Amino acid sequence: MTKSNHHSQAMQVRQALWALQKEVLDSLKVQFDREVGYSAAPNEWFNVLMTAERYKWLRELTALMADIDIMTELEAISEEHGETARAEIERLLFDENPPADSFAKLYRNLMMANTDLLPFHAQLKSTLQHLPKTEKSKEHHHAKRKTWHEEHRTQARKKRN
Numbered sequence: 001m002t003k004s005n006h007h008s009q010a011m012q013v014r015q016a017l018w019a020l021q022k023e024v025l026d027s028l029k030v031q032f033d034r035e036v037g038y039s040a041a042p043n044e045w046f047n048v049l050m051t052a053e054r055y056k057w058l059r060e061l062t063a064l065m066a067d068i069d070i071m072t073e074l075e076a077i078s079e080e081h082g083e084t085a086r087a088e089i090e091r092l093l094f095d096e097n098p099p100a101d102s103f104a105k106l107y108r109n110l111m112m113a114n115t116d117l118l119p120f121h122a123q124l125k126s127t128l129q130h131l132p133k134t135e136k137s138k139e140h141h142h143a144k145r146k147t148w149h150e151e152h153r154t155q156a157r158k159k160r161n
């Protein structure tokens with residue numbers, strides 16, 4: 001695979017992940033609005049998302065998305081970057097037997113309650129198949145994901161100099 005092919009595939013996954021997150025947030029807002037009996041203003045909804053304990057589980061998705069954004073801004077996306085991105089997304093969103101209070105379990109429950117999420121979930125799964133797969137450990141990929149920030153900072157410093 002060429003460097004541009006890795007980048008193109010990573011961007012497709014990024015776009016599918018963003019679309020899924022938007023649909024998750026839209027779904028949660030509809031649920032929230034129904035519970036409170038009115039349509040919350042955007043600033044109120046944002047405040048609720050940031051402060052309410054019941055939405056704390058979304059932080060893991062937000063952190064992953066921020067890391068994927070960092071990766072897609074790198075000058076070169078290697079096969080290992082692609083493997084790590086795929087492994088981390090699969091761990092978070094596609095775990096078949098997630099622990100009770102994990103993001104994956106809460107996300108799965110939301111998906112079962114709101115079938116509007118299914119096409120976005122399927123689209124992400126489909127685009128994810130274009131990234132390389134690996135058999136390395138979850139710990140390996142989690143550690144590699146954290147190196148993307150340093151790579152990004154190093155590249156930014158080089159550009160400034």
